[in-house]
Amino acid sequence: MASSLFDINDIAGLDRVGYLFGHPISHSLSPIFHRTIFDALDLKWSQKYLESLDMQQFLKLTREPLFFGASVTMPHKLAILPHLDELTPEARDVGACNTLFVRERNGKRIYLGTNTDVVGIKLAFYENVSSPDDTFHNRPGLVVGGGGAARSAVYALRKFMQTTDIYIVNRDKSEVDAVIQWCTERGYGENLVHVDTVERAHTLKGPGAIVSCVPDFPPKTREEKTARKVIELMLEKEHKGAILEMCYHPKPWTEIAGIADKEGWQVILGTEAMIWQGLEQSRYWREEDVPVSVIDKVKGVIATELNGMRKYGLAPSSTKTPATVVTANISTHEEITPVVESSVNIAKA
Known part of the structure; x- marks a missing residue:
């Protein structure tokens, strides 16, 4: 039976909505991470928790007009592949999709999958x-x-x-x-x-x-x-x-x-890997880099979460946090363009 941690229908006042789709996901920092970016950019966007094993429930939500994309985690990284129109080379070669994004092409919405873990x-x-x-x-x-x-x-x-x-x-x-x-x-x-x-x-x-x-x-x-x-x-x-x-x-x-x-x-x-793959996800969804000032805010949020873990003995007090280690601008790296190739046996919801 499908379940969600939050009311996925609570989208009043939002311009765009996305999801973290997986099971279990209560420990995930993804919605907090992306909410920090959206709030800093004054966007009325939100990523909702969808703790579910029901692929059809998720696919139905992706057809909604406000949908911008999703973080896809276990156990769905492989199961989502047949439901996508196209895959980037990373998703195709790794054989797993952790990010779903959409594009408009000839008046039609195209569903694409990539792998930002790499x-x-x-x-x-x-x-x-x-x-x-x-x-x-x-x-x-x-x-x-x-x-x-x-x-x-x-x-x-x-x-x-x-x-x-x-x-x-x-x-x-x-x-x-x-x-x-x-x-x-x-x-x-x-x-x-x-x-x-x-x-x-x-x-x-x-x-x-x-x-x-x-x-x-x-x-x-x-x-x-x-x-x-x-x-x-x-x-x-x-x-x-x-x-x-x-x-x-x-x-x-x-x-x-x-x-x-x-x-x-x-x-x-x-x-650290979570931060950088998440910034790459945001770039696919918004089609532009995350500004340096916003990256700093994201680091601070993750650092706060780690400090909370230290308080309860879940992380060493001497470990450097992302806020003090990660300083470079993601946009200084080579452009990673979403070149896509058609997947086979596309199954539509």
Whole structure:
């Protein structure tokens, strides 16, 4: 049965409305994030929580005249694809859509999907690492995990971050095999290496960039314990790089983040990737960059949320917040244009 955290029909006085569509989503900072942008720009726009498993309910809402787009999260990132008219190369190659946006073409509304997670990963590193050349350029990368987020991480490391080999560490070999096959079939799977034993990890050059895409649970099974030992060995190697911990719920400072910090790695919180992918979402919806002054306000909001987590012991007091780390203007980066390709087997609601 579908459910929503807020009254999705409460749109009186709004010029445009969008949604965060997923389940569960009560922990998400997305509506707060985008509300900050809309309010700062004096826009009568809003993003509503739609905590639901009902795809048809969501598709019906997208047909409303005021709809501007949506953040799409689990478990719908794959399920939404057949219902879109077109996909950007990022969504097509990663095989997941986290952002729905609309365009008018020949008097008809077109529904498009993209994946801004890859941009979030990229900019989380480039906005926080002072010397990418010394830290991760022309060095191996490492991805922890074997799902859709892992594909996004491989894409970002391969397409944007000048990595050489990309190691994949995960408890489930079949998931790794699926990631490697997927990426290879789409042209960015070269030099992917499944590091499945401690012995193999000993023989490999240390990575410069790590993206951890797994929940913050202590290892219990033999496979999970092996994966953790491999990660620890990689972190112990002589070269110390930067690690992006994508997990920030229920707390942004995870066991892996703590181990990396103790070994001398620069730890980048998952809220960093969330900020930059969210700014990219706003650019697709509004078709213009977010002004620097507004970006600063957004950072402040996220910093406040992190400070609240610290109050209850959910984040380390020494961790830098996005408000103090992220300073550059998103518009200083190369333009990422929404070049789209038609998807197949389009299903209409």
